[in-house]
Amino acid sequence: MLHLVNKSPFESTGLESAVRYAHKGSPILLFEDGVYAAMAGTAYEDKIKEIMSDHEVYVLKEDLAARGIADRVVDGVKEIDYPGFVDLVEQHKTASWA
Amino acid sequence: MLHLVNKSPFESTGLESAVRYAHKGSPILLFEDGVYAAMAGTAYEDKIKEIMSDHEVYVLKEDLAARGIADRVVDGVKEIDYPGFVDLVEQHKTASWA
Amino acid sequence: MKFGILILEGPYQHESSDSAYHFTKAALEKGHEVLRVFFYQDGVINSTKLMEPQQDDRHIQRRWSELQEKYDLDYVVCVAAAKRRGINDDVIGPGFKIGGLGMLTEVAIEADRVVQFGA
Amino acid sequence: MKFGILILEGPYQHESSDSAYHFTKAALEKGHEVLRVFFYQDGVINSTKLMEPQQDDRHIQRRWSELQEKYDLDYVVCVAAAKRRGINDDVIGPGFKIGGLGMLTEVAIEADRVVQFGA
């Protein structure tokens, strides 16, 4: 199952919920304000790295660019665009942790 | 300064922000989904008790009743109604941590 | 005391517009002055007379309009925010008027307290 | 693959309606079928043709209407949610229609994937 997270990890517990319920191996896609969770150098970086030990973490390029953090992505996070987002949804049932 | 918090502490970091910036002695009013932070027996109870060592914590009765938790309030939290809310705002400048 | 009220969220979706209404009513009943209620962001949607909630639910626009009439209140719906969301002079209920964002600054200058409701 | 799209938040206030639009467009461009876009909760406000955003901003209703025309899509605005928020047949833009919540259940039955956007 693909888990969609669209809220900043500094403001909302959406990503924590997704991770609590996601089985090992289930991918997580960060978009909208959720992309801040994929930013290097933040207080959340250790947490996202821990999440990446159990899950592929994807981040939406369009939302990274809008926020000026396209060059600050934590190593190992996979950047995708909207067509890539569609492909992921094609491969997985999808839960939205708004 | 009076700090207004209207989001559940399980969903949002609004109360944490309020507490980070609030000076010792500044009151906090929990209303709307914020009232869950004043509920006894939750995983948040220790945290609200810690907050109460530095701040008066108020909770809006109308929102407690709506959620069926009027009889579950942590000891020491002060219950007020809308007229009491107005009185608090009269006494303090007011910040909204939505 | 002179209050100003700022509402940032729409009716029904969030409790904020209910809270703002109950607070405003309580302030008036205590004899305070409410200089202006300013509807901004999705708050502008509180003003539409086109809303038709279920019979057994509150009618948020009508409730605001009745409060306005009773206390002769000043309700301003921000024009820029309203235009984005499809709110204009043809759809606002009695007692609301559309106005510039400067009218929010005026409240900040003149009110003893501005209380904001949202998100 | 057959997609259904569910939108729960209003235009401009949240990025969700932008994300839903870009996703829907990308799915169509990849050759997928989009059985229905269902507008629920504040999502119903995406449909109002009364919106007039600033000249240099996107026009969210018009963008949806153009996509509908290009791909002959089925857009349903939930009647109960719409009535609460002042959205009715007189204000919806081209390509939108107002319909019952059952039409969301139909999508859940028939689509291979329903993707929801909001809050």
Added chain:
Amino acid sequence: MGEEEKAEKLMIVFRKAPYGSIYSFEGLENVLIMGAYDQDISILFIDDGVYAIKSDMDTEATGIKNFSPTFRALEAYDIEKLYIDRESLESRGLSVDDLVIKPKVIEADEVEKLMEEQKNFFMF
């Protein structure tokens, strides 16, 4: 699109607190309509959604419609597959005795499993 003949597995997930936002109310409206379609419906309560079925709600002073009676009526709609996440419940100071309906208590790792079993599901 018309009605299908075979029953599909569909689920509504409640995960937001009641009254602060309309999510749980409009989610419940969705359940009632789904109930009329003769499908295989499940309902799941997780996160703050467990608060949606707390007993003793009295919304009169807020002016907002109390939806508790509607949750109580779910059985009349033959919706009987009700689940609730133990950790969400316990961390929020609740037990099944505090609720207006009595969902089956499940563990966190069953949540994704239930979701995966559905044809489709919605989260409110």
Added chain:
Amino acid sequence: MGEEEKAEKLMIVFRKAPYGSIYSFEGLENVLIMGAYDQDISILFIDDGVYAIKSDMDTEATGIKNFSPTFRALEAYDIEKLYIDRESLESRGLSVDDLVIKPKVIEADEVEKLMEEQKNFFMF
């Protein structure tokens, strides 16, 4: 209500992330209007609001209007009292060099003090 003669201290607080919601955009519109009233205006960035002034924003692919140029224009409006919370900035992986404007970095305990000094303030 008409314009006042004496300047009042007014403040806008940015505390939400940009683009996910309209809070920062409509908060900025409010700043520009306030700037025309000849008052004593301050701006404060805390929590996710620090992200509102990150440099290098490129919103083209999202279709949303980029408001960075408007923040850059604040000086032209004689709005020079700009503050930012150090902890919010650092915990979000940013330094002042990453920002399109250069607010004065303050500590968390100065935030409430700044708010208290105002006649009124708004939080977006």
